[in-house]
Amino acid sequence: MLTRRNFIRSTSLLAASTALPSLAFAQNGPLRLEITEGVIEPLPFALPSFIAENAGATDAAADISRVIAADLRGTGLFRQIPPDAYISQITSFGAQVNYADWQAINAQALITGAVEQRADGQLVVRFRLFDVFSQAPLGEGLQFVGSADSWRRMAHNVADQVYSRITGESGYFDTRVAFIAEEGPKNARLKRLAIMDYDGANVQFLTDSRSLVLAPRFSPSGGQILYTSYESGFPQVYLMDVATVQRRPLEAIPGGNMTFSPRFSPSGQTVVFSLEESGNTDIYSLDLATGTRVRLTQTPSIETAPSFSPDGDQIVFESDRSGGQQIYIMPANGGDPRRISAGTGRYGTPVWSPRGDYIAFTKQENGRFHIGVMRTDGSEERLLTSSFLDEGPTWAPNGRVIMFTRETPGDDGAPAVYSVDISGRNLQRVATPGMASDPAWSPLQS
Amino acid sequence: MTKSIFRPVRVALLIGTLALAACSQGGFGNGDSAAGVAGAAGAGGVGDPTSPVYFNEVVGDRVLFAVDQSTLSPEAQNVLAGQAQWLLANPEFTALIEGHADEQGTREYNLALGARRAAAVREYLVSRGVPDARLRTISYGKERPLQICSDEACYSQNRRAVTVLSAGLAS
Numbered sequence: 001m002l003t004r005r006n007f008i009r010s011t012s013l014l015a016a017s018t019a020l021p022s023l024a025f026a027q028n029g030p031l032r033l034e035i036t037e038g039v040i041e042p043l044p045f046a047l048p049s050f051i052a053e054n055a056g057a058t059d060a061a062a063d064i065s066r067v068i069a070a071d072l073r074g075t076g077l078f079r080q081i082p083p084d085a086y087i088s089q090i091t092s093f094g095a096q097v098n099y100a101d102w103q104a105i106n107a108q109a110l111i112t113g114a115v116e117q118r119a120d121g122q123l124v125v126r127f128r129l130f131d132v133f134s135q136a137p138l139g140e141g142l143q144f145v146g147s148a149d150s151w152r153r154m155a156h157n158v159a160d161q162v163y164s165r166i167t168g169e170s171g172y173f174d175t176r177v178a179f180i181a182e183e184g185p186k187n188a189r190l191k192r193l194a195i196m197d198y199d200g201a202n203v204q205f206l207t208d209s210r211s212l213v214l215a216p217r218f219s220p221s222g223g224q225i226l227y228t229s230y231e232s233g234f235p236q237v238y239l240m241d242v243a244t245v246q247r248r249p250l251e252a253i254p255g256g257n258m259t260f261s262p263r264f265s266p267s268g269q270t271v272v273f274s275l276e277e278s279g280n281t282d283i284y285s286l287d288l289a290t291g292t293r294v295r296l297t298q299t300p301s302i303e304t305a306p307s308f309s310p311d312g313d314q315i316v317f318e319s320d321r322s323g324g325q326q327i328y329i330m331p332a333n334g335g336d337p338r339r340i341s342a343g344t345g346r347y348g349t350p351v352w353s354p355r356g357d358y359i360a361f362t363k364q365e366n367g368r369f370h371i372g373v374m375r376t377d378g379s380e381e382r383l384l385t386s387s388f389l390d391e392g393p394t395w396a397p398n399g400r401v402i403m404f405t406r407e408t409p410g411d412d413g414a415p416a417v418y419s420v421d422i423s424g425r426n427l428q429r430v431a432t433p434g435m436a437s438d439p440a441w442s443p444l445q446s
Numbered sequence: 447m448t449k450s451i452f453r454p455v456r457v458a459l460l461i462g463t464l465a466l467a468a469c470s471q472g473g474f475g476n477g478d479s480a481a482g483v484a485g486a487a488g489a490g491g492v493g494d495p496t497s498p499v500y501f502n503e504v505v506g507d508r509v510l511f512a513v514d515q516s517t518l519s520p521e522a523q524n525v526l527a528g529q530a531q532w533l534l535a536n537p538e539f540t541a542l543i544e545g546h547a548d549e550q551g552t553r554e555y556n557l558a559l560g561a562r563r564a565a566a567v568r569e570y571l572v573s574r575g576v577p578d579a580r581l582r583t584i585s586y587g588k589e590r591p592l593q594i595c596s597d598e599a600c601y602s603q604n605r606r607a608v609t610v611l612s613a614g615l616a617s
Contacts, residue, residue, distance in 0.1 A: 186594040212589055215553060234584055235557065256582055258561055261554040274558065276585070279516070279565020281558035302558040318555065324514075325555055348552040362552050388596070391552050407549075409596035438553070 008146035008153055008446060031108060031131045031138060033077060033167050042079035043166065045072060046107035046132075048090040049083070050125070056117035060148070064115060064125060064155040070199065071159035071173040075401075076426030078166075081107050093126055102132040109138070111162055122147060125154045129162055139165045152201055157446060172396040173198065176442040177403065178216035178225050179417060181205065182435035186413055193227055195242065198396075198441070200431025206245055215392070215438045217263050222442040226250065226262040226271060237262040237273050251286055251293065261304045265312050265332070272296070272306040272315060283317055285332075296334035307351045307359075308332065309376075316340075316350040316359055316376075327361060329376065340378035349392050352376075354443075355399035358422065362391040362404075371404045373422055384424040388413075394441045403430060403439040496536055498611045505532050508608040509567065513601075514551070516562035518570055526567060529609055530574030537580075543567045544608045545585045546592075548601035553587060560585030567607040 033043055047069050052061040072078040088101035093114035102110050113127035128141040142161060144154045153174055160171030181194040181203075190209035193216055196202055207213055211231040218225060225240045232249070237259045240247040250271060253259055258281075262273035265285075272285045282297045283306045297303040301321035308315055309332075316329050322339070325346040330337035341347035345365030352359055358373040363383060369390040372383040389407040396402070400421055407415040415437040417430040430439070490497045492504065501507060506529070509522035518526065533539060545564030547556035564583035572578050593600035 187591050189589070212586075214557075214589070256584070258557065258585055260557050274554065276558060276561045279562045279569075279583075281561060302555060302562070304554045304558055305552075320555075325552075348555050364551070367550075389549065411594045413549075413594070413596060 008144050008150055008157060010142055010144045010157065010446075012140050012142060031134065031166055042077055043108050044079045044081050044106055045109040045111060045162075046081045046086060046102055046105065047072075047083075047111045048086060050113035050115050050127070051090065051093055053093075053114050053116035053124075057115040057123065060117065060123055060151050061113075061115040064151055064158070065113070067152055067155035067199075068111065068113075068159045068162070071156060072162060074199070074428065075163065076421065077163075078109075081105055093128075097130055099130075099132055099135040102130075107132050109162070109166060111158075113158065117148070123151055123154065125151075125158065127158045127161070129165055152197060153445065156197075160444070169400060170398045170444065172398050172401060172441075172444065174445045175397060176222065176445070177417070177430070178206075178218060178227075178440040178442070179432065179436045180213060180216070180438040181433065182415060182437060183209070186411065193225070193240070194433075194436075195225075196432070198430075203433050206240060206242070207247075215261065216440045218440055218442045219264050220266055220268045220443060222445060224264075225440070226264065226273075228260040228262070234258060235260050237271075251291070261306065263307050265308050266310055267312055272308070274304040274306070283315070294334070296330065297337075305349045309352050310354055310356045316352050318348045318350060325364075327359065327374075327378075340374070340376065341381075342378050343381055351393050351395060353395050353399040354397055357399065360393035360395060360402050362393065371402060371420065373402075382422075382424065384420050384422065385418070385427065390418075392438055394439050396441050397443045401426075403441055405437040405439065407437070495532075498539070501529070501532050501536075501609075501611055505529055507610070508606045510602060511563055511605040511607070513548075513605070514559065516559065516566045518566055523570065526570045527574060530571050530576050533571065533576045533580065534574075539611045539613055540580045540582070541571075542610045542612065543571075543581060543583045544590075544610060545583065546590060546604055546606050546608070547588045548604040549588045549591060549596065550601065551588060557585050557587035560587045563605075563607045567609065571609075 049065040050061040052058040069080050073080055085105050088098045090112050110130040110132050116124040122145055125144045129138045131138045144157055146154050156173035159173045163171040175198045176195055177198050178195045181192045182189050184190045191213050192205050192209050193207040193213045194205045211229050214228040216225045216227040223242055227238055228235050229238045234256045235258045237250040238247050239250050258276040260274050262271050270285050270287055274281050275284050280300055281302045281304055283303045285294050299321050301319055303319045306315045306317040313332055314329050315332050318325050319328050325348045326339055327341040327347045327350045328337035328339050345363050347361050347363055349362045350359050360373050363370040363372050368386055370383040371385045371390050371393050374381040387406055388409040391405050393402045393404045401419055403417055403419045405415050406418045414435045417432055417436045417439045419430055420427045492499045506525040509525050543564040545560035547559045568581050568583050591604045593603045
């Protein structure tokens with residue numbers, strides 16, 4: 001991933017403009033789409049297939065256009081106007097836009113672009129975004145240069161730009177998802193650690209199925225993954241470098257004590273996790289530089305699923321100290337926790353939003369499972385999903401979308417990864433190769 | 447009630463498994479533990495009180511738990527008293543106690559719950575005189591259900607701790 005990160009260079013097409021695109025756009029009212037207000041009617045956009053500047057770019061131009069459109073449609077916030085409705089054709093990237101033709105089909109946003117394959121094989125992708133009814137460009141044109149096999153990332157970069165300029169939020173398309181790929185019958189499941197683009201493309205398996213593996217988590221840079229494996233015969237936290245697929249136990253734990261449920265601190269310097277000793281599970285932190293382990297909870301109850309606040313000062317976790325699973329927050333160095341979950345039922349797997357504003361959780365009540373969000377003081381609890389078994393939320397880097405595991409009941413019950421936005425809309429199954437569980441959403445790659 | 451439904455089925459399956467004993471791979475308390483590779487009759491069989499098969503089938507290799515509980519019922523304590531007696535009489539065996547949960551719980555919590563159940567069994571066996579060094583525990587959480595329906599009939603069989611024997615000295 002570290003090597004992929006550097007493949008794509010982006011440059012502004014308007015050298016004179018120094019304003020940040022989002023600032024430029026903020027003065028440009030009409031097309032603003034406030035996600036927090038809850039979008040009912042998706043914003044219509046036109047996306048004529050990007051122009052292939054030379055023969056070598058023909059396939060890439062079509063593929064990139066398709067992926068950009070899929071990214072935007074997949075948010076539930078945008079609706080693509082079918083190309084056969086277009087009155088104007090875009091025949092060259094620099095041509096004047098005939099706004100009236102796009103207004104006539106009610107396209108509020110117009111995305112145009114061109115793709116060129118250079119002699120060295122590199123792809124150059126240019127795009128512009130227009131506010132059709134304001135009859136003006138929305139932000140500056142941008143150019144991305146990358147290797148031919150990074151065309152999907154360049155498409156996601158364009159879509160992230162479009163999403164960001166229209167919503168004022170950062171995007172989440174140029175991201176990856178680590179997950180557990182599952183196969184076999186329910187009583188003899190084989191599990192492999194896998195990674196893919198957020199939209200299900202470019203799947204890579206990172207472990208074989210000889211050892212049970214569970215619950216991957218990304219480092220803040222996206223370059224490393226923590227997960228739990230039975231490789232040693234006992235459940236233990238492992239650390240894997242994504243680019244090299246090299247792995248090692250996070251820490252040599254004596255005595256067959258189980259370690260699990262790991263998560264990085266926002267700085268990447270500390271890992272919090274659960275350690276079980278004589279049947280009792282508590283939360284510990286490990287300083288990766290010094291190897292110093294600190295016990296953060298000291299109770300006979302189950303403390304697990306720790307997750308840092310984005311500023312690194314606090315940890316949200318679950319505990320059954322009250323008699324059932326509930327959510328608590330404590331200082332990052334331990335200390336007195338305060339309970340924040342207040343409703344009926346059981347609350348587990350809390351995850352702090354990267355924006356800091358919400359905590360996502362799994363709620364179990366009356367035989368149903370829900371993914372929900374609440375404020376960090378426990379107020380404004382909102383359940384987003386409901387099924388036989390929903391669990392394990394993970395946040396998109398912009399804190400607007402959540403992925404989770406949904407498992408169906410019965411002998412042929414199977415897990416799959418779903419996504420939903422934090423308003424509870426746009427529930428979708430995420431494409432995976434076969435059964436999948438325990439998604440972990442990476443940070444933005446660029 | 448669920449017990450009367452499932453126990454005969456399990457025994458029948460086990461005999462079938464023993465007939466194909468060479469295929470046995472052990473693990474997860476599904477009746478084909480690594481040690482249970484002897485025939486059903488004669489030395490090493492179910493009629494031989496020193497055999498793992500006897501331990502698994504006559505003494506009983508597992509105890510069941512109530513929803514979200516790790517306390518040992520009187521019935522479970524009876525089974526474990528028998529296990530302790532057997533382990534004391536057969537000191538060449540060590541045991542790995544697997545703790546399991548049903549699917550109605552989050553993954554992490556169920557791992558911790560399985561560990562609690564395995565530890566409860568270990569503590570009981572030690573209280574009955576089994577040397578702690580001969581016992582190890584592992585939790586599988588909800589990862590290895592024995593029964594796969596999504597009803598209490600199956601859940602009650604999956605909320606279990608299974609004592610899996612292996613021959614040889616404790617490590």
